[in-house]
Amino acid sequence: MNQEPNTGAVTLNTIAAARSSAKGHTLRAYTLGKNLKSAFIAAVMTIILTAPVLGLQLKMIGYKVVLEQHWMPVWLAAVAVFVFQLLRPIWLANRSVVKFPSIPELNEHRQKTIILALLVIGLIWPLFASRGAVDIGTLALIYIILGLGLNIVVGYAGLLDLGYVGFYAIGGYSYALLNQHFGLSFWQCLPAAAVMAAVFGFILGFPVLRLRGDYLAIVTLGFGEIIRLLLNNATTITGGPDGISGIPKPTFFGIEFARKASEEGAKTFHQILGIDYSGMHMVVFLYLVALVLVAFTLFVTSRLIRMPVGRAWEALREDETACRSLALNPTKIKLSAFTLGAAIAGLGGAFFAARQGLVNPESFTFIESALILAVVVLGGMGSQLGVVLAAILLTVLPEVARGFDEYRMLIFGLVMVLMMIWRPQGLLPARRPHVELPT
The missing domain is CATH 1.10.3470 (ABC transporter involved in vitamin B12 uptake, BtuC)
Incomplete structure (x- = not known):
């Protein structure tokens, strides 16, 4: 005896899947919009905070003080912050997939070596x-x-x-x-x-x-x-x-490394060895x-x-x-x-x-x-x-x-931020002595 398929159940499942897909698209669009908003606000705040420090610099020309404008570091800082804030939620959501390289732990003996x-x-x-x-x-x-x-x-x-x-x-x-x-x-x-x-x-x-x-x-x-x-x-x-x-x-035990000795009669390092200074x-x-x-x-x-x-x-x-x-x-x-x-x-x-x-x-x-x-x-x-x-x-x-x-301090700050994200405990944290009991 042939059994007809349950078309009603299939239709309901299709409708539910479509609603779930639409809801997922709406949620992703809302999340993307929220990320864009927060990244834009962070970039604007970066421009406001870094403009007086990186964008405007005082320079002496003769006896006159001139205010020079250097906006490139400000824009680089703003773009870096914008990209970081935009990608940060994605990295947090896929932390198990996207991982920074790990540093093997070293015991005390290896550190001494x-x-x-x-x-x-x-x-x-x-x-x-x-x-x-x-x-x-x-x-x-x-x-x-x-x-x-x-x-x-x-x-x-x-x-x-x-x-x-x-x-x-x-x-x-x-x-x-x-x-x-x-x-x-x-x-x-x-x-x-x-x-x-x-x-x-x-x-x-x-x-x-x-x-x-x-x-x-x-x-x-x-x-x-x-x-x-x-x-x-x-x-x-x-x-x-x-x-x-x-x-x-x-x-070095009274021997100077200068061209001439500070005291009369004394010899310097190159004079004792008989080599050129x-x-x-x-x-x-x-x-x-x-x-x-x-x-x-x-x-x-x-x-x-x-x-x-x-x-x-x-x-x-x-x-x-x-x-x-x-x-x-x-x-x-x-x-x-x-x-x-x-x-x-x-x-x-x-x-x-x-x-x-x-x-x-x-x-x-x-x-x-x-x-x-x-x-x-x-x-x-x-x-x-x-x-x-x-x-x-x-x-x-x-x-x-x-x-x-011009960008040394900017690079230095970026390296420190990445370091705090990657390994907040430091490059090689101290290993404290401990005892593990069998379970």
Whole structure:
């Protein structure tokens, strides 16, 4: 017996499918319109916010100040924001399909091996690199020292410090003033600069003992600006805006790398070896001194985080109340973090003064603190290898993009935004010891 198909049910299913398809098209059209609206609003706000900063620039022509217009960076920023806001919902909806490349996690032993390999590569690298490349490498090593010091305060102790550049400035000016007034050499002033910066870090620790989060950031930001303004206005001591010049370079057991010795009867490096003088000798020597300071800082910080004080920093970062319940004194823990972090910044500041031969307040602005903090955050808070890699990247990338001087900060901001989307915990976040129980 033939069974006729249920035409009524088929018709109802067809109508339901058509309604569902129409509803889906309407929903997609509504979503697309909403995305376009939000992207357009974001682009307009970008134009309003970036036009005074990127579009209008003051320039001195002779004795006259001229207002120049550069609208290309503004339009590029607006287009980038528009495209990002338009595609962002699509990426969120297909997050399981569209994925950024992942970085394999490294255990503590492998991170140590990579750090040692980087130190060895850094030791032999000046033999093959140009003078400009070695000079950029020296700058990267300075930021590694500063990043490792701030990593103690932010990464391990969990204290947001936006005025870290103040300790950096104290170290630089300590070497400059001690050499100018007392004739002390670089190697004599290096520990003195660390001690002086540590004293200021200890003093700063007292006002911030009861502060957390945004309040702590505001106080430390104010401290950094106070140091800069003090250096700018104390003309009789610091030289004011002109700073202090004529700071001598470090020597190797009294052997200078200059063309002529500063003292009669003394011989310089090239005279002792019987070779022609080259300015590359001093550049390489400064690089090697910075590399030694980086190795020393890595050794000290790696030992500290394994000591009871390092465990106390981590306890304070995770939960201050639980830290108190373990009979730990948060006051001493915060003071130790600020003091040790400031001491490392003092080392970096003294070397910076020796490398530049000049220090002035304009070398220690807030943007330096922001850059050092970016090194710690992008590398991974609490990760030494991450700080090293981030410092190298943030130092080398602006030099690579030197041909795009007008767009360097725009590219830098875009890279940071993409980094926060791709890997918000940093390049190589610290792996904390843990135990997994079988289920």
